[in-house]
Amino acid sequence: MRTEDVLAAIATGLWRWDNACGTVTLDGEAARLLGLPAEPVVLPEAAARARFHPVDWNEINGIVNLAVAEGTLAEARLRIMDEDGRVLRTVRSRSKPLENRTADGRVDYELVGTIQEIAEPQPGTTAAHTPITGDWRRSREAFLLDAGRALAEARSTAEVLRVAASLSMPGFSPDGLAVFGAEGDRLSVIGHHGHAPGDEGPFAEMALDTDYPAAEAVRTGRAIYLPTPEEYRRRFPVTWPLAQGFGRASWAFLPLIVAGRTLGAWMAAFKHPVTFSPDERSVLTTVARMLAQALQRAGVAESERELTTGLQRSMMPQLGPEIPGMAIAARYVPTGGGLQVGGDWYDMIPLPSGRFALVIGDVQGHDVRAAGLMGQLRIAVRAYASEGHRPDAVLSRASRFLAGLCSAPAPDEEPGAASGSDADFGSPRFATCLYVECDPRTGTLEFARAGHPDPVVRMADGTVLMRPTAGGLPLGIVPDTDYPTTRFALEPGETMMLCTDGLIETGGHDLDTGWARLRAILEGDAHDARARAGAGAGESGGAEDNHLERLADLLVQAVHGPSSHHTTGPLADRREDDIAVVLLCRESPSCGCGTAGAHPVRPARRTMLTVAQAEPARIAGARRQVRELLHDWADAEQVDSAVLMVSEMVTNVLVHTDGDALLVAEATGELGGRRLRVEVADASDELPHKRHPGEMASSGRGVLLMEMLADAWGVDPRGAGKSIWFELYERSKPDSDADRESPRPPD
Template sequence: MRTEDVLAAIATGLWRWDNASGTVTLDGEAARLLGLPAEEVHLPEVAVRSRFHPVDWNEINGIVQLAVAEGTLAEALLRVMDEDGRVLRTVRSRSKPLENRTADGRTDYQLVGTLQEIAAPQPGTTAAHTAITGDWRRSREAFLLDAGRALAEARSTAEVLRVAASLSMPGFTPDGLAVFGVAGDRLSVIGHHGHNPGDEGPFTEMLLETDYPAAEVVRTGRALYLPSPEEYKRRFPAAWPLARRFARASWAFLPLIVAGRTMGAWMAAFKHPVSFSPDERSVLTTVARMLAQALQRAGVAESERELTTGLQRAMMPTLGPEIPGMTVAARYVPTGGGLQVGGDWYDMIPLPGGDRFALVIGDVQGHDVRAAGLMGQLRIAVRAYASEGHRPDAVLSRASRFLAGLTDSYEEDEEDEDVGPRFATCLYVECDPETGMLEVARAGHPDPVVRMTDGTVLMRPTAGGLPLGIVADTDYPTTRFTLEPGETMMLCTDGLIETGGHDLDTGWARLRAILETGTHESESLEKLADLLVSAVHGPSSHHTTGPLADRREDDIALVLLCREGPGCGCGAGLAHPARPVRRTMLTVAQAEPERIAGARQQVRQLLHDWADEDQVDSAVLMVSEMVTNVLMHTDGDALLVAEAAGEHGTRRLRVEVADGSDELPHKRHPGEMASSGRGVLLMEMLADRWGVDPRGEGKSIWFELHEQSKADPENLPDTP
């Protein structure tokens, strides 16, 4: 039997509301419930809206937004109207919002769910009249199934109480709810619905010996049903003056019991008389049992979150004092699930002498308590080594030995468990605020990223070694470059790059687009940090917990460093200079020929908006040839410096490759099968200008390209 046939047999229809297209799809049963022919139909949103009471429809958006934010189901009671404005019936809608974030940052969603008619009592009647019908029994079963699912999804006490307040019981929905908790010998209200603020005052800090229904329920562990005001006054005369002012007609007080222990009481109050038939009592008892379990789970989860949030905040450092000429912003977002702690960290360390500081970012393998413990110890060790005045390479070498010793100790302590050695990636940057000079040592970590004054974003390749802890004695070569005024450097862990199913390449492309956009949209470094985190995970704070954090795939640590100047976005002015200059520098060592590919990529990123792609290809080809020649024909390293200056469309690119050899290049005439000897010929054909400048030690080979429109015939190279 088809699912549609089963749902139709129990008078339940399916509907789908597409917020992006503004259309609603109804199956035959859903169409019938809305007073339409009983057949599948696709309608515009306005046509479906006209079938519902306008007050009910206006509440849907708020309910849906809350469900999207909490990742729960959206439930609403909707009155179906006929063409004359009369209420045909009341239906309950339960739907799951499916969120979709568009390329322009807008959030659309689809609602996929069910419509089911409910039997609502008319004024002056009792719910007992409807309780005997088969429709009510089917509605009761569907209600309990939905209520159990909704309460099971609640993650906090506040969310449990919100779900409880939204439950629409078939035929006898209460208009007032209260949940009482027990602390020692006292009873207090921990949540209520259908009352005004402050109404809970007389019921707060109530002794368990008080002559009040909820207190008796907690003492005895048995439910109390008061079907009329007369019964309430007879059973609890002392408490009746407190209850009389709410003008209710019936009350049910039920114990909240978990594992045989009464943890509180639940009150459901009704403005219409309720006889509390066996069916109605069965529903209330089942809801109370589910509510108690949901509150217990939420309490445990909240205790864990409070514990781990405190642990997390204790481990994460605060940024140091303000640095003249520089601004720093940082974010840490833990992974979801479990204890929400992990191995990512960042730190800012004042160095001896007081004129320099270090930025550190790292990621210990794993997302558990052990990873968090190792992270805390490693962070303290790195801070100690840096504070002793060691250079960046020495700091990482010592940290690697320290972590290797720690993981060996863990293995000895846990030899019976299947645990292996842990490693950590790390990036250590020593900063000179006065000159902007940065000295970088890297241990298996993603390279730093620099956003230039005009918004151009480059990944700066740096020399590096193995992650910390893999080999105790490891060397970590350093790389130096200058952060120019107005430039911003980003350091991050791989959680920011790879979250959302991205790999390093696609994740980096996404971050690059955000950084380029952030040049114009962010007024401060703090806002840029928020923009980067929210673009990956949604709105976040410095330390994010709760439902959003539960969906995170990996920890995130992010540090932004801005050297104040035009274009920085750190409060020193956002205007770009009249003639913006882009500049990058890269060393390719004899032992690292694979970095030639990085040099080519640097030039492409520098010229990402160059007018003529053929000129970009020419520049990349000449750079590759120049750097390769240095590695092949000299014994030293190649230093590449590339600079693009001028206004867009008329810029000049100048690239220099320096080496320590005094031998000057000369023109050759290679044969067709020759594998080398074409460098000078290529520069003569492709460059607008080129030359060789001897230096005190070695030489510098350079070329220049002048940006021209592709349609300009002067852009074509001269033919012999």
């Protein structure tokens, strides 16, 4: 008897579906089952497709892909329809899919198999393979969407494993899960659920050639389904005794594959029997793919975080040994995205003279190249400073170094080749920098600034001033730029802050509003410290050393929320710019660093500023300094008067002499009864004299203003030049006109 006759006797036909040619070849029995005349026929794909129920047809592609991935047969239940749309019969198809890839990368399939008529189950009975119903499909789709979302949000391997342990599959939830990781020729358990502690011991480390389902799944890249204990014992007799003790009834071992690379295997074990129908295998395979992708993403993220931490630790130096009489604190917070490294840095450099230098800078950009340039520039600045160069010489050499570094061609780039983007190796980059040489014995600070934000000083009583310093272009723009220096002293109890623009401008702020925000934080911290000291909770001992650390955290938290010395993770992802901040406090014998403890006499506020002939624009800075010095003065009109007189005095020096103007302002006394004394010195011997300008005159009113507005004023000759000064005495409300016409005589 022929094979065709035997198959026909059991209502089984043969078919061949060629997706590339778009044809379906049927023998006589297969044609009859599809509702056609019982004779061999070759049909177009569209004609054959019209014989199947649309819902069942939509499942065919997924079943074929699953069978190709697993190397198994494609099994499906299909309802055959007549021309009027009625169901004629139900058939089961079992086919071997053959995958063919065309030259253009398209994947075609050829199915060779059988079609067999099966009886529909009666109501109230069950069948081994239940047709795909709408409710089951909706449950499966909802489960896969939820699982995919949860796995996509997992940021670490531990989170991925927690999500995998919580999966509840529709209709056949496993009670035991394990994830195996493959590395080299070893397989290890990296996470499990549904087992007692220590159960993973025998499986913790095994060779890939072990006769174990997970090892075979990794070796072959094929899923292994074991629906019964007998099947497990038959296929893996060596390791069956290890699995027998768990009392499971069915097992699925699926390889975890991403982009052709096998990461490991996933085991799903069931206490109840599971037949692993095509639908169930499809769900398991989809979960395994999502799990593999989530594990790969988590591994990459963890590698990036590890690399980020290593880069930060190697590029961000320690602040070094303690300095007698001074306290230092610093923070670095990277921007979000990528490796979370950028171009901001700080450094503390011991100098041959016994002094030390503080450096803070910002290389343009937030990418890996900015971090690389930052590392090289930081080393160069440290080398120049260690050679004993002055601050201006250090920055001049650093500018030439950066310009030469950015103009060099890439190793694989021809000289003169055009850059494709700003991130290319040879594209120009610049850097801002502030270099401070500090004398811890006297508190003298000497600044050189290259396009960087000015330093901020908080005085012993909590008053915060931004100290203007002379500066030049950012490093790397013009190689031979000169950098003038500025010198002033940090008084006992005062704290200086250096920062990059990320601390100022983050959150939509510009330089002005950003400084105002920081000033409020610094002043509020000083007020809180004085309140603690007044309440008897003053800081002492080790607590004093921690004050700057708390202030550094407070500054960063005000911009981004809670932080650490080096912040990474979800918080860092929201950074708009890198942040570097350095705090330097000159300790006072009578109070903790920056706490301005309980003084019997309120410490004096004092500021000093030089306005050069070539920098008349700094007159505005002088006016701002006076306003900041008198931020809590009782009489606002007196503040306006002081600002007006300072502007007039400094302008007269620049207009009527050939030298620079040195401004010194000092406020002493208790609140409500303070004295402001302002001196403007120059190198000219010519004394001011009273003039009588006309209504349209643009000058000549300086002395008249002093007589009208100052409580006291005068001129003190000096060895080379003179000093013009005035004093204002704080009052809670303006004096009467009579009082203003009779100023107090000079002391």
